[in-house]
Amino acid sequence: MHFILKPLIKNGLMLFYILLSILAFTFTFRQKVYHKSVLDKTTTQISGNVDERMSNITHYIGLKDENRKLQLENSRLLKEVEMLKGEIKELDTISGSIRNLEFHQTYSFIPVEIINNSIMKTHNLMTINKGSRQGIEKGMGVISSNGVIGYVLNTTPNYSRVMSTLNGDAKITAQIRNNQYFGTLSWDGKDPRFTQLHEIPKYVEVSVGDTIETDGKSAVVPGGIMIGTVYSADINDITGELDIQVKLSEDFGRLRYGKVVLNLEKKEILEVEKLDSIINHAQP
DSSP states (O other): OHHHHHHHHHHHHHHHHHHHHHHHHHHHHHHHHHHHHHHHHHHHHHHHHHHHHHHHHHHHHHHHHHHHHHHHHHHHHHHHHHHHHHHHHHHHHHHHHOOOGGGTOOEEEEEEEEEEEOSSSSEEEEEESOOGGGTOOTTOEEEETTEEEEEEEEEOSSOEEEEEEEETTOOEEEEETTTOOEEEEEOOSSOTTEEEEEEEETTSOOOTTOEEEEOSOSSSSOTTOEEEEEEEEEEOTTTOEEEEEEEESSOGGGOOEEEEEEETTHHHHHHHHHHHHHHHHHOO
8 A cells, every 4th residue: 555655645746746837837828818819909909099090190181182272273263253254244344335326337356365565655555365367457446344445556367466545646536425525535645544535625514524435436446435534624725625634444554354346347337438539539
């Protein structure tokens, strides 16, 4: 019996040690697995939070870029709307101004952009971005939504030079709307806001604020196109006529767009007027 127990006691300690080692290994392994699991979970959470933050930042930057693009697009669209409003205003003004029915004149209009302009010289000129290829000819009138701005002086295929109303050589026939008295409008080369109407008899009643417009007796521009309003009227001691200071309805310093006037019956009108000289020469 003692012979049997002695090996068991001796080896029991060894078995107990082995058992403890197995338990310690198992516990350590499980702890490592647990810690690894916790670490993996924590890392995943942190990584997820970082990815989410980065995604939010990227989205925010993308929104800023998108907002900037939308702002630029809105700005461009607003400019286009303003241009369209200006063109509609011009068309409405022109349509309402063509009242020259007694001469049975038919007009069409070529929209142009004023790419060069001067107002402080004695003989001011403009350059427009249309020429002979677009049907523009020397002598045609040029108007804006606010009034007469000049006459075509010469052309190239794609551009034209315009004699401004603010040119000492420009002469425009104009009338006082209230009483239909007409005279010649010219510029004295001083103030670009004003021009002068001459050849109006001194007995004509004129009031400050009266409208001055084209009289329609020219084949160049229709009658009833606004030019300006009476600013002052004085009798000229030399001529005995009225010198009328006209405040222009158009601000020439801000001109950007206009329309060239095409009289579709101008050729026929000029031909019939030439008959006057033929008849006069034929008379004894």
